Amino acid sequence: MLDSVKIAKRQSEIRQALAELVGKDKPTEDETRSMETMDTEYRNNEVRYRAALTAEDTERREAGADLETRSDREYAELVGRFELRQIAFALDEGRALSGATKEVVDELRNAGGYQGIPVPYAALETRAGETVSGADLPNPKAIRPVIDRIFPNSVAAKLGIERINITHGELAFPVATSGAVFGWQTDELSNVGAANPYETAERSLNPDHTGGAQMVITRKALKQSGEGLEAAIRRDLNAVIGAELDRVVISGAGGTEPLGIVPGAATYGITSTAIGAAASWAAFRAEVVAFMEANAITSPSQVNLAFDPAIWADLDEALIAGTAVSEWDRLTKHVGTPAISNVIPDASAIMTANVQGIAPGYLGLYGGVDLIRDPYTKAASGQLVLTGLVTADFTVPRGLQTRILTGLAA
Template identity: 75%
Template sequence: MLTSKKLEIRRSEIRENLSELAGIEKPSTDEIRKIGELDTEYRAKETQYRAALISEEEERKKAGAEIESRQETEWRNMVDDFELRQVVMSLDEGSAINGATKEIIDEMRASGGYQGMPVPYAVLETRAGETVASDQINPKAIRPTIDRIFPNSVAARLGIQRIGIARGDLSFPVATAGAVFGWADGELANVGAASKYETSERSLSPDNTGGAQMILSRKSLKQSGEGLEQSVRRDLNSVIGTELDRVVVSGTGADGQPLGTIPGAVTYGIDSTAIGAAATWAAFRTEVVAFMEANAISSASQVNLALTPAIWSDLDEALISGTAVSEWDRLTKHVGTPAVSNVIPAASAIMAANVQGIAPGYLGLYGGVDLIRDPYTKAAQGSLVLTGLVTADYTVPRGLQTRILTGLTA
């Protein structure tokens, strides 16, 4: 038992004894002396109790972190045992779900908001080390374990952070004005006028819902084992991950889509520079300097960069006069290896930085994938149509952490 707990129990006993003695109408000399002793002991125990709380603070933090870590580990272990084929066969044939799969579904249902079968996003990962029987659907390559819905995507490479949200809005207060330093220009002079601390707010809301659909043929439904699970997982992971990646960069903010980085540049306060010339390291260096002057970074290596395959080709082809060094070599020497993807709009590039632990953007994913069964649309084929509903939103907390370049011509 912790020392603080023992002291707390003793203090409680002393208070009880004092309460009994205080109720005596005419206390004797011994009882008065006893009240004094208890009062002195209580004061001493009070001081000891405060000291014990201070000394045990670190121990409490470690214990709390251990409990939290244990809970996360237990959840991950359960997710590892989640069998997606149980969900599919239950939707198709009504077969019972059991084991870890049932526990996870029951726990997610307790949060509400699902019309079909809830599936954690982590289940869509293609796990390393899984084998497939030779007589089942056999993918040619098994990808390694991934820890996010967009593992190698542009969004992840830019430092965009994914947040799991159970329900409701999630707000990010962002400081826009605060303390001002000033010098006193005389012995009795003021150091300057106080400045009001102000914040603005960015929010993630469950207003944007999209769906991934797939058709499972009768043949695939009758094939058991890992093949069906891998196929469903791969398809859902690919289509959901690709679309989330796209809306983070280019979401229109209309037609049910979240507002992405480039279309939302004005809304989010992101600087967009029209270069109107061939891509060079000098053009990107100018933006790096702008980051530094805004106190967002102190080194070019802190910048994450994403650009199109065409821009990569131009940079790699452009050699510095009289050398075998390309503009691409100069760029990667300072900012590392940029993400090259056709998710980025033509002739454009995005630069982003993580500042003081704040990501340049946040992608909120609500709950898990809501897997809904439709046995009627393709009933004549004996096929099952599955729809995986995803609710997500995106926001940029501070525009100064991102810069956009456009008009990078060949």
């Protein structure tokens, strides 16, 4: 118990005792001496109480500052010690989880919604210093959590798409569709213009789309690979989930999967321009100008650009007449290095801009990976079938921040 609390409790006892003694008309000598003693103690306790509060105030502030950061820090440390091989053996043999792995799983289960064993996305990172036990298990090369790896090395990241982790429920983005207008007086007594209502529309992320990454682990791998198995599972889930999320951001068809940028252009209000000619800096420059005229950007360097490898080849091959400068050189001089990937549809390009801190698109990931065991499909050979369920959604808050070019072919 804190000293200040002890003193306050004692002061209350003294006040109660004094109240009983003061109420007597003729107190005895002992009672009079007792009142004097308690009065002296009470005054001394007041001094001690103020001193205790001063000393404890510093302790409270230090403890409060520690509590503000302890939760996130401790959870990150727990995830750093998360062992996927424990999950594999728990699903295969019913082995009990322990240590940091058990704590993280229990924390995720508190949010609910898992049929199997929940695995945090950050636990699928490829960690430094891992070794493998067989030639068929490749060496880890990156030190990144799965979500971070999906985006910095992907088209979605270079287009400025932002990832949001959602525990449960729906996340809505109110987007202004109408607002204030500026007007001048026509004469000294007239109004400056008609009032215009401020209106918004909502773009939402919903847990309506669930996909699964499946893998089969042989009995030999379970018995032989040891810690190398954990690295292999992590890399395998990392690669397949990352590639699919990157695809749906760009080309998701909607319905059973999230609606991506290209198929959802009309839904999101994205302008799509049919070029019908070979890719050139002039074609991209026209779209940059359109961004500027819409007050979305003030410099070409603020544009993010992505297209397929064939367009890169055409731009690099096309030389300006009488020079050794290619269309690719002109493009990268103003825009920077675009993302080149076959995730982008053939003969197409996507241009985005981050406006006032708002990303051109948001990918919502719900909770972690729900890892479920299938004990029947491969039971005859003792193989372990794992399914990692992922719930995700994608939306574009403002179509103004994205433009699509099609027909970029000679």
